[in-house]
Amino acid sequence: MKKFWSAIAVALLVTGCGGKGFMGGNRASVEQRDPFEKQETAKSKEADAAQEDKEFQILKEQEELKAKLAAQQAQAEKDAAAAKAKEDDAKAAGKKPAAGGTDEGENPLVAPLPATTLTEQALKESATAMNDPSNPLSRRSIYFGYDSIGVEGDYQQVVEAHAKFLTDHPQVKLRLEGNTDIRGSREYNLALGQRRADTVKRALTLLGVAPEQVESVSFGEEKPRAMGDGEDAHQENRRVDMVYTGLESVQ
């Protein structure tokens, strides 16, 4: 898609239809905004470059992670082999397991069993759970009814999963982006989207999430995910998106 538009842009430039050509009137203002335009392109190039860098970084990290995992697996196999060898040695030495005998007297010897101290540690949800479709953390949109701000049905479960994740990982930040369908007043919808985002934020903080961890904003009807004016599109657009930052610190 992007390529398509840039092809059009190139075609326009080639045919000399770039813009200034048919901007009649106020030449001064046209020139005035030129630097801005350049700045924009520079910025977008910068953004593209940043994006590429980021993608490269992610690829690199994935490679490193793979190598690490392979090394760990090799070590585990080695350890298992060593343990087995030790056990075999013990068997060969003819060592018998200790057992109480009746020949030792009337009073049975009661040997205290050493307490097995089991330390239990809850495993925290890892960031990879975010992409596991069977995990509620993978659901990062909460949908709403028309003109409604209530978190309904199994979305409560989704909110709870994210609340747990956030309390487990206080260094992670969450941005809640409220959206509405495209019908009605843009300004009213902006306020409505904000209210939806705030409702989700309140639900999270009630579940123990620190308010500073969550920022709620609204795009109102300005950034519809689904185009068109059918009910399906409207439903898709009435939602709060959860956008995480700082996830790279979670492993």
Add this chain to the structure above:
Amino acid sequence: MVVAASLPAVASAGGRQVSRFGLSKFLQVVWIAAALLCGFSATARAQLTIEIIGGGQAQLPVTILPFAGEDRFEGRLSEIVAADLIRSGLFKLGAPGDVRPYPSDAAEIKFGYWKEKGDQTLVVGKINPRPDGKLEVRFRMFDVAKQAQIAGYSYAVTVPQLRATAHKIADVIYEKLTGEPGVFSTRIAYVAKTAERYELHIADADGFNSQFILAHREPIMSPTWSPDGAQIAYVSFERRKSIVFVHNLKDGTRKVLANFDGSNSAPAWHPDGKRLAVALTRDGSSQIYLVNGDGSGIQRLTHTTSIDTEPSFSPDGRTLLFTSDRGGSPQIYRMAAGGGDAERMTFEGSYNTSPRFSPDGKSFAYVQRASGRFNVAIMDLSSKQSLTLTDTPLDESPTFAPNGKLILYSSVVENRGTLAAVSSDGSIKQRYSAKAPDVREPAWGPLPGNRQ
């Protein structure tokens, strides 16, 4: 009653007589903008074109003859004047007659001929080079029956100012014949969405000379002109959240007016030009605040837990209209500009939003939902009677022309945003279309006299 004529405004090749007679006979006129010169470079510019859909009742007859010397310039002056008047829906343009060369000054007019032909008002003019390199545009307007001049002006202008001069002449004719100021020399702002970005545009009221003053990848909404036309306040999402900016049109500088936690939106200028009302969610749900033009002195005006937004000041600055869902559904309320008790204004239907005071303060435009459609309506404040003005499904963002005669609004046609205008009595409709994928959020600027 289909398309009568197309007037290539810049490429003025041929078709002159056709268009002139067409103008006099038909109401439906399509303007093809300069953008056509460049083929269908759809994404390149958001140049607007205007189509008249319905006509007014009684139309005022006026005959505008080609100005002597106008052929040497792109965009014939007399055609721009005629197109302005036609678009208002209030005028009936007369045929130019058989006199050659066209009379261009008082002494050349044989009133008997024009009287015989049935003309009532005749406009003639000429463009002459001046020694200083500028052009002199002279025009005179006559009452044919009385053989008397109604108005006559001379302008010293440069070539790029010819369009503006034509609009000025159209304003004079409009005012002389209707008694109301014309709005042909005003400007409009609107937001264009292209495949890549959002652009805030300023254009002449006829859609020409459109140029953007801000462009980025995130949405822009709610532009609104300061009373003197020197600044525009708007909401920009360039920092991934809604922030209100005030943009100086002269030097292109801008400053943040409101950037608090949550949403910052719905700027509305106080008529004094020094303060603005805004909607903020910094204290909970959306509430209305008053803030100085530099962002200082913030003062909360509503105190509810509901959504209060879209403030609009009365022209005397004493009253605020706004949207609130305090009654369970979004409705329009009125309160004193300093805050206090609010009176509910709309009762019909479960969704009434986006109030805008008319320039005379006697009525307000708003958006009402009925049978699943969103339409622009107008309510008279003394009788509380309302009138639905539009009939397309998703109409929004009404904004008054500074003379109160037209209301510009946005509409959606085939999933694409477009602009349209309707007269405040609903009789005349115009549709603007742009060579851009999507235009919305119009704001009509003030009369030039208000500019500094």
